[in-house]
Every structure is written in structure tokens, then in C-alpha cells.
Amino acid sequence: AFGRCEEWSQYDRMRLGYLAIFTGFIEGRKYSTATRASLARLV
Numbered sequence: 001a002f003g004r005c006e007e008w009s010q011y012d013r014m015r016l017g018y019l020a021i022f023t024g025f026i027e028g029r030k031y032s033t034a035t036r037a038s039l040a041r042l043v
Helices: 010-028
Strands: none
16 A cells, blocks of 8 residues: 555655554454544554
């Protein structure tokens, strides 16, 4: 995904990285637990 965003700003690429990390974090958790709002605000 990072190879396709060469013209993006550094800030946007960093946000994409955080989104990828956060998505991996959600996938690794149990689906029965709710995601805290403080974690969702990071994205």
C-alpha cells in the first residue's frame, strides 16, 4: 500500500501506517470486546 502513495504527504502516509497498526490490533483481539474510544481516536 505504501508504494501506491508516493505523492501523498508524509502526514498522510503516517496516518496510513497508524491505520494499518490499529487494524492489526483489532484483528488480534476478541470480537466480543468493544474497542475503546481512546484507541479509535488514534486513527
